[in-house]
Amino acid sequence: MSQQNPENMKKIFAFLCLIFSLSFCAIAQEKYDAELAEKVGADDYGMKKFVIAFLYRGDKVEEYSEQERSDLQAGHMANIGRLAEAGKMVLAGPFFGNEDLRGLFFFDVSSIEEAEELTKTDPAIKAGVLKMELKEWYGSAALALMLEMHEKVQKVEM
Numbered sequence: 001m002s003q004q005n006p007e008n009m010k011k012i013f014a015f016l017c018l019i020f021s022l023s024f025c026a027i028a029q030e031k032y033d034a035e036l037a038e039k040v041g042a043d044d045y046g047m048k049k050f051v052i053a054f055l056y057r058g059d060k061v062e063e064y065s066e067q068e069r070s071d072l073q074a075g076h077m078a079n080i081g082r083l084a085e086a087g088k089m090v091l092a093g094p095f096f097g098n099e100d101l102r103g104l105f106f107f108d109v110s111s112i113e114e115a116e117e118l119t120k121t122d123p124a125i126k127a128g129v130l131k132m133e134l135k136e137w138y139g140s141a142a143l144a145l146m147l148e149m150h151e152k153v154q155k156v157e158m
Contacts, residue, residue: 042141050090050139051115053105053132060128075123076130077158080105084147088118091146102130108144112136
């Protein structure tokens with residue numbers, strides 16, 4: 001059995017590494033979807049700014065009857081639906097438990113001021129049953145696709 005020339009083996013190894021590297025780069029580039037990135041407003045890192053609303057128990061909860069609070073909650077949920085349909089809210093949900101921090105909203109807006117205007121449309125906010133603290137957040141622009149994905153796994157509407 002003949003021995004291989006070490007120089008030839010190095011060349012073959014280097015060539016295989018080059019082919020592997022080029023293949024890996026081509027696969028990685030296939031993952032990037034420029035049209036989708038533009039649709040969701042992604043920067044070069046696939047990220048963008050959102051505004052998060054931290055929902056807290058309001059100071060006026062006890063001023064309302066159980067029925068009035070139920071009606072305010074129904075209005076709150078309808079408002080969430082309206083904002084989501086308008087593409088302004090990409091994620092919302094309550095926390096478990098009965099603590100002062102009640103839930104989160106993720107707004108797809110460019111400023112805290114715009115998010116603040118949107119929160120003023122919520123009946124529970126207007127009534128003082130909920131209050132919000134707004135913070136800018138830098139996260140994956142793919143978050144804007146959350147509602148579209150949620151519809152595909154939601155069996156029963158809320």
